[in-house]
Amino acid sequence: MGVLGVGLYGSNEPTLNFETSINQSYHVALEIIFYIGFLIAFAVKLSILPLHTWLPDTHREAHYSTSCASITDTGLSGAILQIISHGFIGAALFFLAGTSYDRIRLVYLDEMGGVAIPMPKIFTMFSSFSMASLALPGMSGFVAEVLVFLGIITSQKYLLMPKIAITFVMAIGMILTPIYLLSMSRQIFYGYKLFNTPNSYVFDSGPRELFVSISIFISVISIGMYLDFVLSLSVDKVEGILSNYFYR
Known part of the structure; x- marks a missing residue:
């Protein structure tokens, strides 16, 4: 608004x-x-x-269907890439969370467990996007975070101690991300089956849901594997923003 x-x-x-x-x-x-x-x-x-x-x-409460510190070319490119990467990964995780809720009708982690057995396709896609979210090498989240780190390290606007402080704060986020993502995946998909839904009413992803998930996952992998091509699409705009607003 x-x-x-x-x-x-x-x-x-x-x-x-x-x-x-x-x-x-x-x-x-x-x-x-x-x-x-x-x-x-x-x-x-x-x-x-x-x-x-x-x-x-x-x-x-939101329905799943509706729902950087360095001013250098490297850092800004990484920030833009992180926004794009977060859009893909976040949208996919919300979509998978919504499709899971449509099947088991549960939202609390302590009520779940063993969901990977009746829904292996959703489990596979959710695990893949969780790995992408915690910046596994070869995926979009990894290259974006690397570029942001490089932008801070190579920036001439900060002394050594501010660089160390900023990097330390960012590292805390990188440490916390796998902690909550892996813990969430363990409670949802592994262990004993805690929910009281008969197997006959729990079905896995259909073709349309798989198509949506795989399409987003291909985009995540493509950004991670073909970084030079992705950056070439925005390099002129990034340099224009820096020259017009930060280097005057």
């Missing part, structure tokens, strides 16, 4: 062009409203205290 408000304000020709919006003059009260709105939105998205419990509730 905030983005739409910025794009629609004070113009007969609504636009989402970044350069036009940044040069647009706004009333002071409206700027304050926009600032507070974006601050709350990003605080929820980044799980900042005291709003850190809101995002999981939003994800749980």
Whole structure:
């Protein structure tokens, strides 16, 4: 809503062009409203205290069908690639979570277990995208994180200690990601069958669901394997952004 408000304000020709919006003059009260709105939105998205419990509730209630620190060319390319990678992987995980819920009608991890036995296809795809999310080499998440790290290390805007601090914070996230993803996969797919649904009513992915999952997975693998081609599509835009907004 905030983005739409910025794009629609004070113009007969609504636009989402970044350069036009940044040069647009706004009333002071409206700027304050926009600032507070974006601050709350990003605080929820980044799980900042005291709003850190809101995002999981939003994800749980949302239906699955609707639902960087370095200013260098390498770092910005990595950030853009991370956004694209997160879009693919996040969409796939939400889709698989939704298809699983359609079958077992359970949302709490402590009620699940042994789901891999009646639904091996969903288990395989969910595990594959979990590996992609924790940046397994050869997938889009890995190359994106490597580029972001390289952008920080090679940046001339930071001294050694800020680089170490930023890298340390990022490393914490990389450590926590496999902890919660692997723990979640273990509780859902491994162990004993804890849910009380007869096997006759639990069926695996159909052709359409497999087509959607595999199509997204091919995109994730393609970005990881053909990085040079993917970066060549955005290199001019990245250099233009850096030269226009950060190197003036």
